Amino acid sequence: MLGNRRLKPLLALVVLAASLVGCASSTDYSPFLRAEPAADSVLNRAPRNLRLFYDALPDVPNSSLTLMGPDGNYDLRGFHTMGSDDLMIEITDPSIPDGDYVVEWSAVVGEDSTVHEGSYRFSVLTDR
């Protein structure tokens, strides 16, 4: 049976190993800076485009955007970058209904081949 004297260093080692693993798999860093429409914004008219800004130029072929809302997934087209460390896409039918929307993105940004992912919300609330 392990005495207390041997158990304590062992526990310390386990805790240290766990914190190292936690550090290595940390997903705290995100290259995402902001978006238009802005995260958590409430719009009084439906947006025509989504534009997301990053801390370096995204690689369009290795990136993607989806828009989910009251009717499920919305068709998007013309995925591109304006060259300003951004991703931009057009909402195919811009007459999207009032409600809450979620933009999900995945992006390879700059020289790093890591695929980053994130999401944010906005709402549309018109007088229609």
Ligand SMILES: [Cu+2]
């Ligand atoms: Cu554009």
